[in-house]
Amino acid sequence: MSRNTVRDAIKLLREQGRVQSVHAKGTYVTGDKTSAPVAPSRRLVQDLRDAITSGSLKPGDPLPLEQELMDRYGLAAITNTIALRKLREEGLIHHFPGRGRFAGPGPAQEPRSPYQPMKSYRSGPRLHLQPRDDRRRNRPYA
Incomplete structure (x- = not known):
């Protein structure tokens, strides 16, 4: 089968509404759906957003555990985060x-300027350690 035959077939299916092409993603069979498939990470965000805005998750309600979400949506830990x-x-x-x-906004926090360092939880002055003289001169230790 030639490349042009496949292109013509996809063009015909697209005109019939049976497939949909998504730029840089590919061509998908739509069937009764009107849109292309959604990435699992976007589906997770949309599902949780809908649950919160619809009221099924009220402010203060715990979200499902990360492991549960990773299993349900098939996501890696970093993608889930x-x-x-x-x-x-x-x-x-x-x-x-x-x-x-x-769910819901957290306790009010004062906004922090990106130019201010974070508060240190240590008491007292910070220690700034200097390298030993031997290291500065690249000599072996005595």
Whole structure:
């Protein structure tokens, strides 16, 4: 089968509404659907956003565990984290380390300038260690 035969067949299927081409992604069979498939990470974000905005997840309700979401949507840990970070940036969820993620905005925090260092939880002055003289001169230790 030649390349032109395949192109003509896809063109005919596209005109009939049976397939849809997505730039830089490929051509997908749509069947009864009107849109192309959605990436699992985007589906996760959209499903959680819909659950929060519809009220099925009320402010303060815990979100499913990360492992649960990874299994349900087939995502890697970093992809799952990035998807949840998008929702946090939108103010739809908040996170307490060691306790989990929860629906709704978190407790009010004063905005921090990107030019200010984070608060240190240590008391007292910071120690700035200097390299030994031997290291500065690239000599072996005595």
